[in-house]
Every structure is written in C-alpha cells, then in structure tokens.
Amino acid sequence: xxxxxxxxxxxxxxxxxxxCGSVAFNILAAIFNIFSFSLLIPILQILFKVDTKTYExxxxxxxxxxxELINNAYYYISLIIAEHGAARILLFLCLTFCGIVAxxxxxxFGSAAIMVPIRTGIVKNMRMEIYRKIVSLPIGFFSQERKGxxxxxxxxxxxxxxxxxxxxxxxxxxxxxxxxxYLGTLFYMNxxxxxxxxxxxxxxxxxxxxxxxxxxxxxxxxxxxxxDTMSQLEETLGGLRVIKAFLAEKKMIARFExxxxxxxxxxxxxxxxxxxxxxxxxxxxxxxxxxxxxFGGALILNENAGFDAPAFMSxxxxxxxxxxxxxDLSKAAYGIPKxxxxxxxxxxxxxxxxxxxxxxxxxxxxxxxxGIVFSKVSFRYENGNKQVLQDIDxxxxxxxxxxxxxxxGAGKSTLVDLIPRFYDCCEGSISIDGKDVRTLKTADxxxxxxxxxxxxxxxxxxxxxxxxxxxxxxxxxxxxSAARIAxxxxxxxxxxxxxxxxxGDRGCKLSGGxxxxxxxxxxxxxxxxxxxxDEATASLxxxxxxxxxxxxxxxxxxxxxxxxxHRLSTIKGADEIIVMDEGRIVERGRHDExxxxxxYYKKLNDMQAL
Numbered sequence: 001x002x003x004x005x006x007x008x009x010x011x012x013x014x015x016x017x018x019x020c021g022s023v024a025f026n027i028l029a030a031i032f033n034i035f036s037f038s039l040l041i042p043i044l045q046i047l048f049k050v051d052t053k054t055y056e057x058x059x060x061x062x063x064x065x066x067x068e069l070i071n072n073a074y075y076y077i078s079l080i081i082a083e084h085g086a087a088r089i090l091l092f093l094c095l096t097f098c099g100i101v102a103x104x105x106x107x108x109f110g111s112a113a114i115m116v117p118i119r120t121g122i123v124k125n126m127r128m129e130i131y132r133k134i135v136s137l138p139i140g141f142f143s144q145e146r147k148g149x150x151x152x153x154x155x156x157x158x159x160x161x162x163x164x165x166x167x168x169x170x171x172x173x174x175x176x177x178x179x180x181x182y183l184g185t186l187f188y189m190n191x192x193x194x195x196x197x198x199x200x201x202x203x204x205x206x207x208x209x210x211x212x213x214x215x216x217x218x219x220x221x222x223x224x225x226x227x228d229t230m231s232q233l234e235e236t237l238g239g240l241r242v243i244k245a246f247l248a249e250k251k252m253i254a255r256f257e258x259x260x261x262x263x264x265x266x267x268x269x270x271x272x273x274x275x276x277x278x279x280x281x282x283x284x285x286x287x288x289x290x291x292x293x294x295f296g297g298a299l300i301l302n303e304n305a306g307f308d309a310p311a312f313m314s315x316x317x318x319x320x321x322x323x324x325x326x327x328d329l330s331k332a333a334y335g336i337p338k339x340x341x342x343x344x345x346x347x348x349x350x351x352x353x354x355x356x357x358x359x360x361x362x363x364x365x366x367x368x369x370x371g372i373v374f375s376k377v378s379f380r381y382e383n384g385n386k387q388v389l390q391d392i393d394x395x396x397x398x399x400x401x402x403x404x405x406x407x408x409g410a411g412k413s414t415l416v417d418l419i420p421r422f423y424d425c426c427e428g429s430i431s432i433d434g435k436d437v438r439t440l441k442t443a444d445x446x447x448x449x450x451x452x453x454x455x456x457x458x459x460x461x462x463x464x465x466x467x468x469x470x471x472x473x474x475x476x477x478x479x480x481s482a483a484r485i486a487x488x489x490x491x492x493x494x495x496x497x498x499x500x501x502x503x504g505d506r507g508c509k510l511s512g513g514x515x516x517x518x519x520x521x522x523x524x525x526x527x528x529x530x531x532x533x534d535e536a537t538a539s540l541x542x543x544x545x546x547x548x549x550x551x552x553x554x555x556x557x558x559x560x561x562x563x564x565x566h567r568l569s570t571i572k573g574a575d576e577i578i579v580m581d582e583g584r585i586v587e588r589g590r591h592d593e594x595x596x597x598x599x600y601y602k603k604l605n606d607m608q609a610l
C-alpha cells in the first residue's frame with residue numbers, strides 16, 4: 001500500500017478542498033444513516049407492543065446524556081400515542097424515517113459527485129505528465145522502446161489507473177467513515193456482543209487478502225499483453241502497403257490472433273479473480289450475521305442481552321449495513337493492485353533518466369560566428385557494443401557546405417545527430433565557436449539548426465501551421481514567402497483551401513515531393529544559421545527531385561550546410577565532401593579531387609553511374 005499512498009500524495013494535492021468536501025458529506029451520510037436505523041426501535045416497539053415502560057420527563061439542562069435525550073423523546077412519543085393513537089405516531093415516524101433517508105442519499109450523491117473532478121483531474125494531470133516526459137526524453141530512449149508499448153501505457157495503463165485507483169478513492173474515503181460510525185454505534189448499543197462480533201472480522205480480512213495476492217502480477221502481465229497488441233496494431237498501420245504488396249494479410253492476422261488470445265486468457269484470469277470478491281464477501285458477511293443472530297438471540301432468550309428484541313433487530317440492521325462498506329473495501333483491495341501494476345509501467349516512463357542534461361551554468365548562444373568542430377569524437381549507442389563513430393576529426397567553417405557520403409550504416413546520420421545533442425558523444429568533444437555543445441543551453445543550441453529529413457515529418461494540421469511550426473507569431477506573408485522559395489506556393493494555391501488545407505496524418509494527402517517542399521519551407525521560415533539536410537532528395541522522383549533541389553540550392557547559398565547525400569550528383573558543388581565507412585572518415589576533399597584519388601568515393605560514384 002505504500003506505493004498507493006505515494007500516488008495519492010503526489011496527485012491529490014491540488015484537490016484537497018474536494019477531498020475535504022467528500023469527507024464532510026460522508027460523515028453527514030453516516031450520521032443520518034444511524035438516525036434512520038435508530039428510528040426502527042420505536043417503530044418496532046409500537047408495532048409489536050413490547051415497550052411497557054412508563055417514561056418520566058427529565059428537565060432539559062446542559063450536558064444531558066444520550067440516554068436522557070432518548071428518554072424525553074420516548075416520553076413525548078408516549079404522550080402523542082395516548083392522545084392521538086399509535087397509528088398516527090407510526091405514520092409520523094415513518095415519514096421522518098423517509099426524510100432522514102432522503103438526506104442520507106443526498107449526502108451520498110454529494111460525496112460521489114464531488115469525487116468526479118478529482119478522478120478526471122488526476123487522469124488529466126497524469127496524461128500531461130507522461131506527455132511532457134515523452135517530449136523531454138532524448139531520442140535515444142525511443143530507439144529502445146516500441147511505439148505501440150508507449151501508446152499502450154499512455155492509454156490503457158492510464159485508463160486502468162483511473163478505473164482501479166481513482167475509482168477506489170471514493171470507497172477508501174466513504175467506507176472507513178461508515179464502518180467507524182457503525183461500529184461506534186454498535187459498541188454503544190451492546191459492547192459485549194460487538195466485541196464478540198469483531199473476533200471474526202480478521203478471519204474475513206485474511207481470506208480476502210489471500211484471494212488477492214496474485215492479482216497484481218496477473219494485471220501487470222495482462223497490461224504487457226495489451227502493449228503487444230498495440231504494438232502489433234501500430235506496425236500493421238505503418239506497414240499496410242508492404243503487407244498487401246507481399247500478400248501477408250493471413251500471416252499478420254495469425255500473429256495478431258496469437259497476441260490477442262494471450263491477452264484474452266490473462267484478462268479472463270484477472271476478471272475471474274476480481275469477480276470472486278463480491279460473492280466471497282457476501283458469503284462471509286452472511287456467516288457473520290448468522291453467528292451474531294445465534295449469539296444475540298441466545299442472550300435475548302435467556303434474558304441476558306441487555307436490550308429487547310426491537311433494539312436487537314435495529315442492532316442487526318446496523319451490523320448488516322457494515323457488510324456493504326466491507327465489500328467495497330474488498331473491491332478496493334482487488335482494484336488497487338491492478339492499478340498499481342499499471343502505475344509501475346507508467347513509472348518506467350516517468351522515471352526514465354534524461355541522459356541529455358544541461359549544465360548548471362550553461363551559457364547561451366544566439367548565432368554561429370566561426371564554425372563547428374569535431375575533435376576525436378567516438379560514439380556507441382546505449383547498451384550497444386558496436387562503435388558507431390570512431391575518432392572523428394572534422395571542421396565545418398561558417399558559410400561552407402559540407403557533404404557527408406557513405407554506405408548505409410556508415411554513421412552519417414548519427415554524426416549530424418550529435419550536433420544538436422540528440423545524443424551525446426561518448427569520447428571527444430563537439431564545439432561551436434570554441435564552446436563545447438554540452439556547456440550550451442540546449443534550446444539555444446537547437447535554435448541554431450534547421451532539419452530537412454529524407455522522410456518529411458509533418459503533422460495532421462494545415463499547410464500554414466506546418467510551415468510555421470516552431471516559429472512564434474509567423475505572418476501569412478512570411479509563410480508565403482518561405483513557400484515561394486521552396487517551390488511550394490503554386491501547388492499550395494491549387495488546393496481547395498490553399499494554406500488552410502489540412503494535409504492529413506503525416507501529410508498523407510500530399511505527394512512525396514510536396515511534403516518535402518513543405519519541410520523545406522519550414523526550414524526557410526525558421527532561417528537557422530546551420531542547415532542539416534539528411535538525404536532530402538533520396539526518395540523523390542526525377543521531377544520532384546529537380547524542384548526540391550532548386551529550393552535547396554537557394555537555401556544553401558546563405559547558410560552553413562551539412563548535407564548527407566545518397567545521390568552523389570546532388571553534392572558535386574559542395575565545398576568539402578566527407579566520405580565515411582564503418583564509423584570512420586576514410587576520405588575528404590572536393591568532388592574532382594576525390595574522383596582523381598581513385599579511392600572509396602570513386603567506387604561509390606562508379607556504382608551510381610552504372
């Protein structure tokens with residue numbers, strides 16, 4: 001339960017006022033409930049004519065005991081019975097009973113309604129915390145995690161926390177109050193009988209605890225199967241074109257069927273175990289009532305109970321009312337482990353360490369004055385044994401265009417990812433204008449750079465908002481100007497809503513060349529000192545490549561450019577070409593110089609010329 005109270009303390013703090021309101025409503029509900037049961041005694045006494053006692057009026061005074069108050073109440077009841085008959089006082093007591101029950105149920109409603117903002121608020125805050133963490137984590141974290149698993153934790157696990165933990169909060173507030181109030185009343189009515197009853201309570205608790213021991217582990221496994229299901233769905237949606245092209249529908253359906261069946265089996269185990277809470281608590285509660293009925297009834301028959309039959313029936317009614325709160329607590333005892341299992345999975349994201357930390361006295365940087373320098377840089381991915389980059393020495397002067405070429409897996413993309421600190425180098429250093437990038441403010445560092453990737457990353461929004469992404473208060477004129485430079489204005493204006501056209505998920509309503517030109521327009525509008533082009537034209541057809549290359553040429557003239565190139569024909573005019581192989585720089589120079597050297601670069605060039 002320590003983990004549970006840790007969660008409560010963490011997320012309940014903003015809702016302390018609501019919590020106090022719920023406690024107050026539940027206390028009132030318990031009081032009204034006890035009064036309603038107390039009214040049963042005079043009602044039953046009138047019906048069965050068992051009260052032959054004559055009541056004398058006790059003068060009202062401060063500090064009257066509860067017994068004196070009851071005595072005066074019965075005194076007035078006896079007067080009314082004598083004057084108007086028992087039927088009228090019975091009607092009055094029944095109406096009073098209904099009124100008190102109405103107040104009790106109103107308080108129950110109030111206590112439940114006031115918990116709704118707490119539940120919805122906690123879930124909202126939890127989702128925001130997870131989203132902020134996801135956005136803040138380094139890219140390296142997501143290279144080791146499945147997107148479907150993260151989505152499952154964001155949706156399924158948070159939903160489970162809402163259903164299992166926040167839903168039990170009402171039970172944990174209401175039921176202890178009711179149980180304490182009822183037990184106090186029972187002790188007042190007959191402490192011996194109540195003490196005898198409590199002997200059996202630990203037995204019930206132990207049985208319920210034994211039944212719930214394995215629930216948390218089963219729930220955690222069920223949620224992991226849910227993650228597998230979401231991952232399978234995410235892979236299917238992302239690879240639907242390949243699945244259909246290779247006629248792999250049956251294969252994918254079979255894979256999904258396996259995962260889905262595993263989840264069904266585990267969910268069945270969890271649901272069956274959880275469903276046993278109600279009937280088991282019902283049976284144990286009924287056994288408790290039977291024991292009390294036997295023991296208390298024997299005392300009354302032997303005239304050794306200390307109260308009469310109507311009072312005993314009222315006692316049983318209050319005792320039976322304890323059973324429902326106990327049942328609810330048993331449900332909470334089942335629900336909390338399920339929620340804690342999901343919370344552990346959420347905490348794996350929230351507790352993930354950000355390896356890209358900012359120095360305490362990080363300095364700002366607003367512009368590029370001299371250039372970027374790699375000095376003896378080596379890198380390997382976390383938990384990876386292979387050295388991705390080895391002893392990289394590279395200087396990128398301001399205003400120059402540096403092209404990086406090499407086979408797939410040579411380390412080209414990793415090299416440029418180190419500049420904006422998507423990763424940190426394991427050895428060596430990278431400096432901008434003589435300052436190590438690890439000593440700079442991360443936001444300032446990344447504001448110096450604009451990226452155009454091979455696969456344009458666009459959002460399900462309008463063309464205008466995609467171009468203006470990351471630029472505060474961009475005007476329509478600025479966006480249109482950037483689009484014209486990127487050769488995008490004409491096709492945008494052909495759309496039905498122009499710049500206000502929604503481009504769909506990942507820009508699916510646009511062609512590859514159009515998506516790339518939107519991406520270039522976004523970089524142009526940001527106008528960063530350093531431009532990083534990661535094979536920006538590699539996946540385009542000839543016509544689209546020509547238009548995109550024209551836009552890139554305009555952009556590169558006024559920027560320090562690092563271009564990762566697949567097609568060597570696009571980087572012939574670069575100031576320097578860096579040739580990489582297996583994480584090392586094996587050649588460097590201009591295009592003509594490298595061709596003349598007759599080395600690895602010429603081999604790549606000849607292969608593309610075939």
